[in-house]
Amino acid sequence: MKAVQYRAVGAAPEVVTVPDPEPGPGQVLLKVTAAGVCHSDIAVMSWPADRIPFPLPLTLGHEGVGTVAGLGDGVDAFEVGDAVAVYGPWGCGTCVNCAEGRENYCLRAKELGIMPPGLGAPGAMAEYMIVDDPRHLAPLGDLDPVKTVPLTDAGLTPYHAIVRSLTKLVPGSTAVVIGAGGLGHVAIQLLRAMTAARVIALDVNEEKLGLARTVGAHEAVLSDEKAAARVMELTGGLGAQVVLDFVGAPPTVRTAGAVSRVDGDVTIVGLGGGALPVGFGALPYGTTVCAPYWGSRKELAEVLDLAHAGAVDVHVETYSIDDAPLAYERLHEGRINGRAVILPHG
Numbered sequence: 001m002k003a004v005q006y007r008a009v010g011a012a013p014e015v016v017t018v019p020d021p022e023p024g025p026g027q028v029l030l031k032v033t034a035a036g037v038c039h040s041d042i043a044v045m046s047w048p049a050d051r052i053p054f055p056l057p058l059t060l061g062h063e064g065v066g067t068v069a070g071l072g073d074g075v076d077a078f079e080v081g082d083a084v085a086v087y088g089p090w091g092c093g094t095c096v097n098c099a100e101g102r103e104n105y106c107l108r109a110k111e112l113g114i115m116p117p118g119l120g121a122p123g124a125m126a127e128y129m130i131v132d133d134p135r136h137l138a139p140l141g142d143l144d145p146v147k148t149v150p151l152t153d154a155g156l157t158p159y160h161a162i163v164r165s166l167t168k169l170v171p172g173s174t175a176v177v178i179g180a181g182g183l184g185h186v187a188i189q190l191l192r193a194m195t196a197a198r199v200i201a202l203d204v205n206e207e208k209l210g211l212a213r214t215v216g217a218h219e220a221v222l223s224d225e226k227a228a229a230r231v232m233e234l235t236g237g238l239g240a241q242v243v244l245d246f247v248g249a250p251p252t253v254r255t256a257g258a259v260s261r262v263d264g265d266v267t268i269v270g271l272g273g274g275a276l277p278v279g280f281g282a283l284p285y286g287t288t289v290c291a292p293y294w295g296s297r298k299e300l301a302e303v304l305d306l307a308h309a310g311a312v313d314v315h316v317e318t319y320s321i322d323d324a325p326l327a328y329e330r331l332h333e334g335r336i337n338g339r340a341v342i343l344p345h346g
């Protein structure tokens with residue numbers, strides 16, 4: 001079968017032919033319908049050899065949806081042909097966090113060498129993929145697979161970040177979304193669906209500011225050195241109760257800290273290498289800073305419920321598997337509006 005692989009440190013991803021996978025006991029074989037292209041892959045592919053936590057070559061793709069094509073021994077939770085979404089942050093399934101479905105915070109994954117598909121295990125950017133356990137699948141029902149695949153990360157990750165701050169997002173509050181890309185443009189829609197907060201989006205790119213407005217941002221502000229002052233002006237000098245930074249670079253985390261309100265939440269989701277010093281006087285009193293990872297199984301089910309309710313409309317650009325390297329190039333250049341999605345079967 002064809003697969004998109006990261007094969008050598010620093011090299012561009014390549015489309016190669018690999019053996020068709022077979023499901024072992026307890027596993028599920030999926031025929032992949034669609035796989036999302038996440039900026040995290042670009043971050044991982046920029047890391048030096050000593051920072052990459054998995055062996056190469058790696059089949060990419062940590063956002064996947066497909067139809068069940070084969071069941072390993074002992075699997076009876078699904079039937080061949082079922083449409084499913086893959087829950088990506090695989091954990092051990094039995095530690096206290098996994099017992100709550102919070103496999104993104106598994107206590108034993110590292111020790112046991114359990115890694116997410118596309119970030120260690122073979123991923124979704126291939127014609128077929130293996131899912132290690134049926135608990136890592138969520139039924140898609142009649143959702144459009146192509147528009148839904150980004151919800152497994154670009155939806156789940158912002159959802160998890162928003163849930164942490166829900167009690168602060170009361171009517172009259174403000175949420176700032178920095179970076180209106182794949183994750184950010186979904187975050188804006190989730191904020192609008194889940195809260196009465198006013199949403200201010202920041203981006204460096206006019207087209208993305210346009211998308212932010214289209215999907216529900218009340219204000220769209222150019223992310224430059226004047227952005228923090230503009231957000232303070234828009235919030236009557238008080239700042240925002242919640243700031244979600246989907247870039248996480250040094251200038252954006254600075255902006256995030258500068259526009260936080262007293263007792264606000266700053267959540268750094270982006271892997272841009274920035275860090276925000278926390279200490280008395282460094283930030284407004286009571287500000288919490290958090291860098292969360294992905295989301296829980298329960299949260300994925302809730303995101304899919306929001307999709308069923310019509311609350312999110314992910315903007316997608318589709319590519320054939322042969323054009324996956326082009327999709328990565330375009331994402332790297334900031335030229336994808338919404339999410340790029342690879343269709344392994346055309």
Ligand code: NAD
Nearest residue numbers: 039040179180181182183203204223246269270271293294
């Ligand atoms: P993306 O490329 O689709 O979106 C990034 C957006 O940020 C783009 O619209 C870009 O124009 C904008 N941007 C760039 N520089 C900016 C700046 N200085 N100010 C404001 N906006 C700026 O990327 P994505 O796939 O949505 O991922 C976003 C980030 O989240 C990445 O760093 C990714 O690695 C990270 N991520 C983290 C997790 C997690 O669990 N923590 C999960 C998924 C993705």
Ligand code: ZN
Nearest residue numbers: 038040062153
């Ligand atoms: Zn991702």
Ligand code: ZN
Nearest residue numbers: 092095098106
């Ligand atoms: Zn666990």
